[in-house]
Amino acid sequence: MTTPQRHSWKDIRDRIHARILDRTYRPGDKLPHDEDMAQTLGCSRSTVQRAMQDLSESGLVERRRKGGTHVRPEPVARVTIEIPIIRKEVEDLGQRHGYQLLSRAALPPPAEIATRMELSAHVPCLHVRALHLAQDRPYLYEDRWINLQTAAEIDSVDLCTISANEWLVLNMPYTRCELRFFALAADADLAKALHTSPNTALFAIERTTWIDTQPITTVRTIGAPGYQLSAST
Amino acid sequence: MTTPQRHSWKDIRDRIHARILDRTYRPGDKLPHDEDMAQTLGCSRSTVQRAMQDLSESGLVERRRKGGTHVRPEPVARVTIEIPIIRKEVEDLGQRHGYQLLSRAALPPPAEIATRMELSAHVPCLHVRALHLAQDRPYLYEDRWINLQTAAEIDSVDLCTISANEWLVLNMPYTRCELRFFALAADADLAKALHTSPNTALFAIERTTWIDTQPITTVRTIGAPGYQLSAST
DNA sequence: AGAGATAATATGTAGCTACATAATAATTTG
DNA sequence: CAAATTATTATGTAGCTACATATTATCTCT
Structure with missing residues (x-):
């Protein structure tokens, strides 16, 4: 040898x-x-x-x-989660993706949103609510605020044909992202949108992105009943 | 130069x-x-x-x-989540950790558990239910099954003094971990344990670990109302 | 035109040397 | 003895050469 x-x-x-x-x-x-x-x-x-x-x-x-x-003295379970474009998520499930723009309005952000985004309350924002479908059934509901100072171009985007989620992911790279996962009870509007009954337990993801110190968007994404997030190592 | x-x-x-x-x-x-x-x-x-x-x-x-x-053609949001030992999690919040063993029994696993663990139904398992407290208030409820063929030593561990969560993390390294996050509605037992009302929306984490092909444990961890998981990049 | 084989190539790596640096240990000072 | 300073050291890295390998492009054959 x-x-x-x-x-x-x-x-x-x-x-x-x-x-x-x-x-x-x-x-x-x-x-x-x-x-x-x-x-x-x-x-x-x-x-x-x-x-x-x-x-x-x-x-x-x-x-x-x-x-x-x-x-490591105190071991942690460490897992990496990837959250894809919603359309892709549905398609990767082998299902047909559908999308409905529920509302769109330029508004000043409520205090809670301004806080979440680390934004002052008089910055113009676009408020977008949308529903994503899988095989014509509600899959994810999105309630989103977009900073029009950082992402001005979105104001001229037709959000009936491309979701804010997809447009932002493709066009607004970010440097910082904060996420939280939690459970909430459906109120009447949500229950109606997701075809479930009021007070149903629903899984929610809140995500806020910034480019450097400039907030881009914050979104609360709520899954239809049964929605879950999986990961493995 | x-x-x-x-x-x-x-x-x-x-x-x-x-x-x-x-x-x-x-x-x-x-x-x-x-x-x-x-x-x-x-x-x-x-x-x-x-x-x-x-x-x-x-x-x-x-x-x-x-x-x-x-x-990357279709960008994803990618985030790494660390789930520490529960005691440490509470302590890192600056709160006093408490722990109650609610039940402990050697039992054959129900079909759903056996499936989740990729285990045959007659393998002896330890079924442990426990409650973790933060400042004497319910924080997390754990419903856990442990494979006594893989982790035989736990049978002689006093689970009144150390939680199964902590003992396993420190003593049973694993090679594979499957996780899922979802929302559920509290049944009567859970509501009682977590000091909330039935049907409250609760955040749940299910985690199953294996060493090579041998299942170690599966646990459903349910947060008290308001519990959330955060991560950032 | 399509399938299979071969060649080329851009990333991935092993090992080396020299250097950088964060942090621990040792020494010095008051 | 405690605090400050200095020395040491184990990890982290830059750059190099030579090689490995997955994958894309090209060529050949039917």
Whole structure:
């Protein structure tokens, strides 16, 4: 055997991960230094570093210069959720997407909205309410406010043919996003729009985006009964 | 100027990102090759590659060998959520954590649970129900099933002093996790446990973990009224 | 024209050297 | 002894070379 064996960073990562899984290294334990591991595992330090970068990004280990690398003392479940364009979400379910613009008006934002967007109350906003359908049944209801100072072009967009959701995603890149997930009880309007009875428990997502310090939009998206969000690692 | 200027991958990433934000490169557009960018930006290809790795991992761009790098054609909102140990979650809110074991029994799992866990119905499981408090008020209710073949040691753990949630996180590393978020209406038991009225809309998280192909646990965690999950980028 | 095989290519990587830097440990000072 | 300063160190990185590999383009054959 004259050719030196190359080790991929994924192999190295998986070998370290296996030591965590079999509890050789437990939460809070210190792992050997990169240099020592490289020697033990027969690869270069930069390969160990690359492997550790991935383990660190997945939240399994914590790394500090000079302090070394530790298995995370208090493990968290970490999961990445992707929220696609709504039309795409429906289509990926193999269903026909439908869309209804329910209302559109240029209005000053109510105090709660202004607060959420970190916006002063006299900035002109576009208020859009819409319903997304899957196989002609209500799927998601959207109540959205758009800052007309940041996204002025949307004022001339025909929101009967493209949803504000889709137009914004395609045209307004953002640097900051705040999300929250919660449950709410349907009021009369919502119950009517989503074809359910008042007080039904509904799943809601609130999302606010900014480009640098400028608010773009805030939206409350409410799922029809049974809507859920899934993720896996 | 005789010393060559070094560019950090973060600078390079931010400069590329800025071109996406100012819409020089729009969704679906092809970015210049790494080698060309390295020349234009005055750094090495490996530095561009490192920058692109980050942009790709954040979901902004898609990279294919030979095909090149494109701004993601249909952008998604991508967010990473961390779910800590419940005790820690309460403490991080600056509140006093309390815990009540409501019930504990070794039982065969009902069909729905067995399905969720990808488990056969005669595998012995531990069924644990518990309530977590914040400042002596109900915070989260947990209904959990634990596979006694995978996590046999939990059978001898005193679950009055440490929650199953915490014990499992610290002692049962997992390789696979499935999560879903949804809303539900409180039944009589739940309403009583969470000090609310029947049919209140509640936020629920269901989480199932496996180590390799072996199911470890499945849990339905239900928040008290007003509970929400937040995340930001 | 379509299918299959081959060639080319742009990203992905291993390993190396040299350097940078955050943070920990050791030493010095009052 | 505590606080401040300095030294050390383990991770983080830039840039390079050589190589690997998934995928796209091109060519050949029927």
